[in-house]
Amino acid sequence: MFKKGSKLYSIFTGTCPKCHEESMFKNKNPYILSEALSMHEKCSNCGTKYKIEPSFFYGSMYVSYPVGIAFASAAFIIAxxxxxxxxxxxxxSIVATLIICLPIILRLSRNIWINFFMSYDKSLAKK
Structure with a gap:
């Protein structure tokens, strides 16, 4: 389920949705806030362009709401x-969880959004 070739692999690792080889983000650490959403323009392995069109990732805002709800629900259940x-x-605890996890929520939302539009292509992966 979380193996290379699945959408979940790409979503949780932040790798290219086409080849699963390179991280889409310039810095793997989401807590360096100045670079939290800084992405490569395209994959150096397969050449996939991440921003399909201008303002493509505005759509990830629609995904960030349910992702945030999931984090808040988990905080509620635990607390x-x-x-x-x-x-x-x-x-x-809910507010603190959402503030602390904001960079992760933003990245997960972008990863989920791009995986709606692109799928893994085994022929593009490194051998």
Missing amino acids: FFVFKASLITVFI
Whole structure:
């Protein structure tokens, strides 16, 4: 399921959706905020252009909402049901989770968005 060749592999590793060989992002660390969304123009392995059209990644905003909800839900479940925290503590944990995980949410959203439009091509992968 998470093996090379699957969309989940590309989404969670941030690799090229066509060949799964190169990271789409210039810096693999999402917490260097000045470079969090800085992407290569195209894949150096297969030549796939990441920005299919101008403003292509604006669509990832639609994906970031449910991804953020998933992170917030996980924070709620852990804080409320596992740690039996009060509602104010649960609220603070949700907000803190969303702030801390924002760079990851943004990158995941971009990865999911581009994988809607591109699929893995085994012939482009390095041997």
